[in-house]
Amino acid sequence: MGRNDIFFQNFNINLSKLALEMKYDNIEQLKNNYFIIMQYQDFLAISKQFSLGGLLTEQFHPNTVGLSDFAKNNITEGIRRLKSLDDHVFQVLLSKLDQIHEMHLDIRNTFQQGGRVFIFGCGSTGRLSLTIETLYRQKFNLDNVISFMSGGDVAIIASVEDFEDKPEFGAQQLIELGFKQGDLLITSTEGGETPIVIGAANEATKICQPYFLYCNPDDVLVVQRSQDVLKNNNIKKINLNVGSQGLTGSTRMQCSTILTYAIGLALLNKDSNNFIEETKQSIQKVQQIYEQINFQDMEKFILLEANVYQNNNFVFYRSQPNIGISILTDTTERSPTFSLLPFEAINDNPIKPTLCYFVLDGVVGDSYKGWETLFYGRGPRALDSEYWNHYKQRVNTERVLQFDITEKQIERRKQYAGGQHYQFRIILNQHLIYQFISPDGQIIEQAQFPTSQDILEQNILLKCMLNIHSTLFMGRLGKYHSNVMTFVRPSNNKLIDRAIRYVQYLFSQEQNNQQYTYEQICEELFKQKDQLVYGESIVLKTFNSLKK
Numbered sequence: 046m047g048r049n050d051i052f053f054q055n056f057n058i059n060l061s062k063l064a065l066e067m068k069y070d071n072i073e074q075l076k077n078n079y080f081i082i083m084q085y086q087d088f089l090a091i092s093k094q095f096s097l098g099g100l101l102t103e104q105f106h107p108n109t110v111g112l113s114d115f116a117k118n119n120i121t122e123g124i125r126r127l128k129s130l131d132d133h134v135f136q137v138l139l140s141k142l143d144q145i146h147e148m149h150l151d152i153r154n155t156f157q158q159g160g161r162v163f164i165f166g167c168g169s170t171g172r173l174s175l176t177i178e179t180l181y182r183q184k185f186n187l188d189n190v191i192s193f194m195s196g197g198d199v200a201i202i203a204s205v206e207d208f209e210d211k212p213e214f215g216a217q218q219l220i221e222l223g224f225k226q227g228d229l230l231i232t233s234t235e236g237g238e239t240p241i242v243i244g245a246a247n248e249a250t251k252i253c254q255p256y257f258l259y260c261n262p263d264d265v266l267v268v269q270r271s272q273d274v275l276k277n278n279n280i281k282k283i284n285l286n287v288g289s290q291g292l293t294g295s296t297r298m299q300c301s302t303i304l305t306y307a308i309g310l311a312l313l314n315k316d317s318n319n320f321i322e323e324t325k326q327s328i329q330k331v332q333q334i335y336e337q338i339n340f341q342d343m344e345k346f347i348l349l350e351a352n353v354y355q356n357n358n359f360v361f362y363r364s365q366p367n368i369g370i371s372i373l374t375d376t377t378e379r380s381p382t383f384s385l386l387p388f389e390a391i392n393d394n395p396i397k398p399t400l401c402y403f404v405l406d407g408v409v410g411d412s413y414k415g416w417e418t419l420f421y422g423r424g425p426r427a428l429d430s431e432y433w434n435h436y437k438q439r440v441n442t443e444r445v446l447q448f449d450i451t452e453k454q455i456e457r458r459k460q461y462a463g464g465q466h467y468q469f470r471i472i473l474n475q476h477l478i479y480q481f482i483s484p485d486g487q488i489i490e491q492a493q494f495p496t497s498q499d500i501l502e503q504n505i506l507l508k509c510m511l512n513i514h515s516t517l518f519m520g521r522l523g524k525y526h527s528n529v530m531t532f533v534r535p536s537n538n539k540l541i542d543r544a545i546r547y548v549q550y551l552f553s554q555e556q557n558n559q560q561y562t563y564e565q566i567c568e569e570l571f572k573q574k575d576q577l578v579y580g581e582s583i584v585l586k587t588f589n590s591l592k593k
């Protein structure tokens with residue numbers, strides 16, 4: 046007797062009747078699909094908690110409709126449209142300086158009283174949390190800021206997206222890091238609804254008044270968990286609404302830019318007396334430098350990198366530690382955004398090389414040395430306690446150290462990946478320098494861009510440039526449709542909902558007016574989800590299956 050037969054026998058299910066009710070041709074067809082049905086029905090039972098299509102961060106931005114066509118046929122226009130959204134970020138930030146100043150004063154008071162500042166997020170906001178701590182350590186050489194992200198430090202490379210739906214995990218990670226009286230927690234969530242971030246914020250209210258930064262208007266945050274935060278006077282809220290994203294739902298772009306900049310300004314500015322004026326000048330300076338950048342030079346690098354991948358070859362991103370974490374973040378965020386393989390671990394079996402990999406220039410030694418250098422003197426923070434035993438192979442220290450970002454990885458990767466390996470080296474000194482280097486070490490293209498001498502400003506400018514770069518070359522590879530993230534990977538409830546809505550969108554664009562309900566698409570998506578492999582689009586797979 047098979048597993049399915051035992052299941053049905055144990056639950057005394059009348060198979061013939063159930064098959065008839067559910068319009069299956071026979072009992073065996075029902076058996077083969079029952080577990081998928083249970084999965085999709087389980088999701089539908091909670092789907093209202095994750096039906097986020099009404100959020101502004103999930104809407105299509107009118108200025109970037111047709112972005113995939115621009116990426117292929119008019120990169121200059123694609124850059125112009127994405128850049129205009131970054132310009133809007135700076136304007137919104139200028140309007141929020143009073144609230145950022147209050148957060149700055151709370152940070153200063155925490156430090157003066159001997160407390161520590163914890164920064165937490167999930168996915169993109171988790172990576173920005175790690176970035177901000179790294180910039181703080183780089184600038185001040187202090188260890189009184191502790192950043193952490195959903196799933197631990199390994200998630201900066203290999204996303205642990207199923208953690209996102211579990212608020213208790215956020216609380217547990219905070220507790221394990223030793224959060225105590227006198228400490229301050231700053232959380233950020235682009236959508237304002239991420240369960241694990243809300244869980245950490247709620248836990249922190251037992252000790253302090255934590256901060257909760259988010260990017261949606263209050264009136265669209267109708268799910269109960271968001272409402273609970275908005276009504277909680279023990280949580281300090283800062284709304285940084287920048288509108289829809291350049292690529293629909295891809296909050297790694299404008300949302301994470303403004304959140305990084307806001308928290309960075311509050312943390313990295315030592316002068317409380319002239320805070321507002323100094324931060325205003327910082328933002329205006331970044332705006333001015335951004336306007337001076339020759340984006341036509343950037344186009345060459347977009348074309349070069351896309352061409353490498355179209356010819357089934359690979360790229361090493363390389364930099365010094367001073368901008369390493371910003372480059373690592375952009376390269377690793379491409380995996381969940383565009384359904385690419387994540388960076389491969391050195392003991393994966395089999396090893397499946399992804400398109401690009403990041404290494405730190407001049408860093409030799411073991412894997413731990415690479416992480417310690419990246420984070421400016423601290424080792425990786427992983428989830429090693431018994432609480433995480435079910436996930437330990439994905440989130441513990443051993444797993445983190447399987448990702449080697451030292452120069453040793455260059456020769457190792459060439460051996461197991463085969464193909465040709467190009468280099469994209471980014472250098473920061475008085476200017477920002479891009480170099481695209483051939484497999485035999487010849488510079489194919491080089492460009493120099495203006496930058497700032499301030500650590501935060503440097504990284505904000507670089508982040509904006511890399512976001513535009515990676516979004517447009519991915520468009521050339523066909524990794525989204527118009528401005529819709531059709532290669533979203535459905536690895537948590539929010540992303541399942543997003544994928545279903547994108548299938549609905551594709552049907553709305555069809556001339557035959559063929560339509561399916563949310564529930565019908567959900568059922569088909571779960572069938573396709575179990576067969577999905579990296580590199581495939583669940584949205585297109587589901588759409589094409591339903592069209593047959």
